[in-house]
Amino acid sequence: MSVLAFDYEDAKGNVSTREVSQWSDDGWLLTGICSSDNRRKTFRRDRIQVVHEGGDSLKPISMPQHLVDRAIAASKTRSDSLEILFTGFAKARRAELEAAAAESGMRVCKTVTMGLSFVCGGPTAGPTKLRNAQAKGVPVLDEADFLKLLETGEMPE
Template sequence: MDVVRFVYEDAKGNVSTREVAQWADDGWQLKGICSSDSRFKTFRRDRIVEVLTDPDPLVDMQRPTHLAPQQDPSTITLSPSLEILFTGFPKARRTALEGYASEAGMRLRKTVSKELSFVCAGPNAGPTKLRKAQGQGVAVLDEADLVWLLETGEMPE
């Protein structure tokens, strides 16, 4: 099946029906091309309220165990198994961003490792650290991407 249609609730409690083509599911994120704007998007599995496609193509996929459903959709809490590294930011900005990530439940890291979930790269991020992260398949976000992730629980496009 090439298209999956589902009801999705974002971190602010907004509920919408989504349709995604050419999708893939890694167990905690559903990724694919959104039919509403033909852009690649990522959706957290634990925010999928109902799958409308019959038969349900996600039924055999295991629900994520490391991301618990949100009790309060206005406040996102990410799994403590999600690890983030900040690089290339002025000290004060880095401290503030680390605070936001920590409040959201993410673990802070100082070095690139294979357990790392994200690198948040500032304007002065070193190319060596970024290459190492990308080489290990770690998602690299900028500050705007991080804000989007923390506000909505969705990976930015």
């Protein structure tokens, strides 16, 4: 698979050009090896402004049809907002994190559901809830990853 270059807008409204290789797309999240630091990163598809072709050639192209098809299918099975579950945090800290998530447009869940986008596990997260989420393919973040997601729109891996 070739290098995919695109313009990405982070949560603060900053737009930068990103390049990823070995990428995959589920219609909601785009994941690949980022050329700037050679680390696997995940990007929210709704924050991709323009897709480009080739590494140095930044000529805009249309979104490939298979990506469009996946996005349409994903929009039918997911809600308009990301869903997050917080577990393993002290009550006051959990309330702060839930408020930050809600303020950024996320829906806060109390249990692992089919529409869950990710889980944020704290220092006392129970293994059963985390295993249940991972079994359903739901990414598990720690607090630092969640805060980075709020700040940049990127979901660390």
